[in-house]
Amino acid sequence: MKISRRGRDIQESPIRKLKPYADQAIAEGVHVYYINIGQPDIPTPQPAWDAVKNFDEKVLSYGPAQGFLDLRQAMADYFCNYNIPLSSENVIITTGGSEAIHFAISAVADSGSEIIIPEPFYTNYNGYAAFADVKIVPLTLSVEDGFRLPSKEAIEAKITPKTRAILLNSPSNPTGTVYTPEELERAVDLAKKYDLFLIGDEVYKEFVYDGQTHKSILEYTDIKDRVIVIDSISKRFSCCGARIGAVVTRNPDVNFAVLKFAQARLCPATLEQKAALSLYRMGMDYFDPIREEYQRRRDVLFEGLGEISGIVMDKPQGAFYIIVQLPIQDSEHFVRWMLTDFRMDNETVMVAPAQGFYSTPGKGINEVRIAYVLNESDMKRAIEVFKAGLDKYRTLFP
Amino acid sequence: MKISRRGRDIQESPIRKLKPYADQAIAEGVHVYYINIGQPDIPTPQPAWDAVKNFDEKVLSYGPAQGFLDLRQAMADYFCNYNIPLSSENVIITTGGSEAIHFAISAVADSGSEIIIPEPFYTNYNGYAAFADVKIVPLTLSVEDGFRLPSKEAIEAKITPKTRAILLNSPSNPTGTVYTPEELERAVDLAKKYDLFLIGDEVYKEFVYDGQTHKSILEYTDIKDRVIVIDSISKRFSCCGARIGAVVTRNPDVNFAVLKFAQARLCPATLEQKAALSLYRMGMDYFDPIREEYQRRRDVLFEGLGEISGIVMDKPQGAFYIIVQLPIQDSEHFVRWMLTDFRMDNETVMVAPAQGFYSTPGKGINEVRIAYVLNESDMKRAIEVFKAGLDKYRTLFP
Numbered sequence: 001m002k003i004s005r006r007g008r009d010i011q012e013s014p015i016r017k018l019k020p021y022a023d024q025a026i027a028e029g030v031h032v033y034y035i036n037i038g039q040p041d042i043p044t045p046q047p048a049w050d051a052v053k054n055f056d057e058k059v060l061s062y063g064p065a066q067g068f069l070d071l072r073q074a075m076a077d078y079f080c081n082y083n084i085p086l087s088s089e090n091v092i093i094t095t096g097g098s099e100a101i102h103f104a105i106s107a108v109a110d111s112g113s114e115i116i117i118p119e120p121f122y123t124n125y126n127g128y129a130a131f132a133d134v135k136i137v138p139l140t141l142s143v144e145d146g147f148r149l150p151s152k153e154a155i156e157a158k159i160t161p162k163t164r165a166i167l168l169n170s171p172s173n174p175t176g177t178v179y180t181p182e183e184l185e186r187a188v189d190l191a192k193k194y195d196l197f198l199i200g201d202e203v204y205k206e207f208v209y210d211g212q213t214h215k216s217i218l219e220y221t222d223i224k225d226r227v228i229v230i231d232s233i234s235k236r237f238s239c240c241g242a243r244i245g246a247v248v249t250r251n252p253d254v255n256f257a258v259l260k261f262a263q264a265r266l267c268p269a270t271l272e273q274k275a276a277l278s279l280y281r282m283g284m285d286y287f288d289p290i291r292e293e294y295q296r297r298r299d300v301l302f303e304g305l306g307e308i309s310g311i312v313m314d315k316p317q318g319a320f321y322i323i324v325q326l327p328i329q330d331s332e333h334f335v336r337w338m339l340t341d342f343r344m345d346n347e348t349v350m351v352a353p354a355q356g357f358y359s360t361p362g363k364g365i366n367e368v369r370i371a372y373v374l375n376e377s378d379m380k381r382a383i384e385v386f387k388a389g390l391d392k393y394r395t396l397f398p
Numbered sequence: 399m400k401i402s403r404r405g406r407d408i409q410e411s412p413i414r415k416l417k418p419y420a421d422q423a424i425a426e427g428v429h430v431y432y433i434n435i436g437q438p439d440i441p442t443p444q445p446a447w448d449a450v451k452n453f454d455e456k457v458l459s460y461g462p463a464q465g466f467l468d469l470r471q472a473m474a475d476y477f478c479n480y481n482i483p484l485s486s487e488n489v490i491i492t493t494g495g496s497e498a499i500h501f502a503i504s505a506v507a508d509s510g511s512e513i514i515i516p517e518p519f520y521t522n523y524n525g526y527a528a529f530a531d532v533k534i535v536p537l538t539l540s541v542e543d544g545f546r547l548p549s550k551e552a553i554e555a556k557i558t559p560k561t562r563a564i565l566l567n568s569p570s571n572p573t574g575t576v577y578t579p580e581e582l583e584r585a586v587d588l589a590k591k592y593d594l595f596l597i598g599d600e601v602y603k604e605f606v607y608d609g610q611t612h613k614s615i616l617e618y619t620d621i622k623d624r625v626i627v628i629d630s631i632s633k634r635f636s637c638c639g640a641r642i643g644a645v646v647t648r649n650p651d652v653n654f655a656v657l658k659f660a661q662a663r664l665c666p667a668t669l670e671q672k673a674a675l676s677l678y679r680m681g682m683d684y685f686d687p688i689r690e691e692y693q694r695r696r697d698v699l700f701e702g703l704g705e706i707s708g709i710v711m712d713k714p715q716g717a718f719y720i721i722v723q724l725p726i727q728d729s730e731h732f733v734r735w736m737l738t739d740f741r742m743d744n745e746t747v748m749v750a751p752a753q754g755f756y757s758t759p760g761k762g763i764n765e766v767r768i769a770y771v772l773n774e775s776d777m778k779r780a781i782e783v784f785k786a787g788l789d790k791y792r793t794l795f796p
Contacts, residue, residue: 275458
């Protein structure tokens with residue numbers, strides 16, 4: 001009984017595969033600080049709960065494949081607030097940003113096609129590339145260069161006749177990098193020159209710090225037919241379990257393909273669409289204190305990590321992650337050891353080994369990703385425990 | 399800007415593409431009886447609403463990729479009630495039966511592989527086959543034979559070196575056929591002989607009439623490694639908008655592949671899993687009156703249609719659909735005409751043209767699928783209007 005090649009080869013979640021060790025620590029009564037995944041502790045705003053509790057239909061029935069019109073309109077209005085004029089026609093609601101990635105990749109690429117993605121990248125691109133039998137061509141960035149996008153020539157060198165798209169994730173998970181207009185324009189120019197799609201994963205759009213703003217690839221109107229943006233409410237409104245996202249595009253062929261994909265899975269969940277609508281209706285002021293909160297957390301984390309000798313990192317400009325190079329050999333071994341062997345006052349910390357965020361073998365083996373998703377006080381304590389664990393580990397495994 | 403081949407070629411929903419004509423009729427103040435899709439009018443049971451309203455966490459956070467353990471256990475217990483001993487380990491929760499289809503196909507088949515499916519079949523198999531670049535090899539059934547499965551030799555003739563699985567949907571959407579143990583055994587024997595997987599879409603398991611019972615392919619324990627069952631709560635508990643399903647398998651390799659697929663999309667929606675758990679906890683008695691209700695509706699429909707001359711049909715044994723061959727040339731034209739031109743006391747009916755349920759070109763062109771998802775009184779009236787419309791249509795387009 002042989003299963004499919006894709007079923008065999010698809011990567012196990014590098015973040016989730018260490019979960020059993022954390023579960024075991026919890027079972028032993030240890031407190032684990034989870035800064036391995038992007039699950040914020042920010043409360044889901046009350047309007048979402050109210051929308052769910054006030055839903056008063058008798059049958060929880062199918063909605064439209066493309067999502068409810070009022071929610072699509074609310075999402076379009078949200079982009080208009082950023083001076084990106086869109087209509088509801090440009091928005092198709094998906095089951096989380098995850099499904100938006102799947103639909104976007106499938107709409108532009110066939111079996112054997114290639115998509116260029118800077119690495120380290122969000123690991124779930126791997127899963128959807130495997131589903132779609134599409135090859136991810138990594139464009140390797142490095143912590144020493146602050147994960148900046150390389151020159152246009154370096155990107156161009158990755159383009160082959162099989163290339164269908166360049167995917168840029170900004171603000172970036174896992175690096176926290178926010179691409180500058182100059183960096184984005186390298187990709188924009190290449191998309192024009194080589195007739196490519198430009199896919200933007202911009203789900204962390206609100207989380208840009210130090211007074212900077214996020215530039216969306218949707219703002220490059222001269223390539224508007226080439227642009228597909230992946231969106232999600234998971235982080236924006238701290239409701240990861242709602243599974244509501246969107247594919248945003250002004251290309252009618254892509255839009256129609258995504259609609260047909262959407263029809264095949266019938267519809268996104270009804271209740272969470274009602275919740276999402278009420279969240280968008282809160283208005284843009286909601287984001288200011290949230291952004292400030294994350295910026296404080298980032299500062300606490302960056303300052304705390306700065307006291308550790310031998311590490312290499314760059315200050316994240318956005319999202320809520322940082323990639324840190326550690327003075328160790330094997331970060332997966334370290335992360336596991338922290339969960340199985342290290343305790344400080346009966347506490348430990350779970351971070352994510354970074355290797356799974358790279359597709360080039362051997363890359364990221366001495367790096368970890370840390371998510372600053374805990375409040376300042378917990379974050380401070382988590383860094384203390386992390387530092388103590390790292391010190392101990394280096395004496396045991398020098 | 400060329401999109402992908404799969405994005406271009408994937409079938410538009412044959413059911414949903416006529417929706418704009420229905421919307422137009424509604425806009426004109428016409429009452430439309432929707433018996434085109436499987437959206438029941440049975441109220442979603444109160445425990446589902448209570449579970450959602452009583453959810454009292456502050457953050458709507460990610461759940462486990464494979465779904466919450468208590469729900470997986472409840473689903474396993476549900477199968478145990480049918481004397482199919484399963485554990486929570488055998489169940490992975492999916493975003494609707496739709497995602498379960500996607501995961502099951504992707505776990506057994508690669509690009510260019512083949513899956514044998516009796517036609518007419520649930521149209522969304524087409525969508526997921528296109529996603530996965532897998533070829534559906536149809537095994538054509540016919541209304542004249544009551545959509546019975548053909549002989550073992552006829553099925554065997556469809557098997558090639560590229561065949562990876564046989565998919566059986568019983569009780570069947572769109573035909574209402576429930577396969578007998580003898581029919582199932584033909585597929586079981588061939589799965590053994592040719593080293594194939596057997597995928598069962600058994601989401602209508604409860605809806606079997608006239609005192610008959612449903613035989614699951616999970617009951618064939620000598621091929622338990624080959625069996626994958628697609629499940630869903632959408633019809634079982636009348637909550638199509640919840641998007642909760644499952645992949646059920648005792649094959650550890652398939653299970654692990656599906657888990658990895660599940661990790662790539664993070665998790666199913668949290669709230670609806672809580673709702674689903676409370677629905678399973680109602681116990682098996684819930685189904686008896688529901689089954690009786692659907693049986694009465696079927697009887698009303700079958701009797702009503704029986705008064706129409708020139709039609710060919712077979713009494714459905716399960717699910718809540720019937721395929722009817724009409725004495726007309728082109729059922730899509732007829733369905734559209736009913737929506738745009740026919741009114742009886744300002745009412746009309748929407749049924750589904752059956753062509754989209756076949757993958758063999760030209761098949762089903764004079765057939766429609768009717769879903770008996772309305773209460774008896776509405777169902778009776780819908781049939782009256784349908785009959786009057788058909789009579790009129792035949793005089794206009796003889």
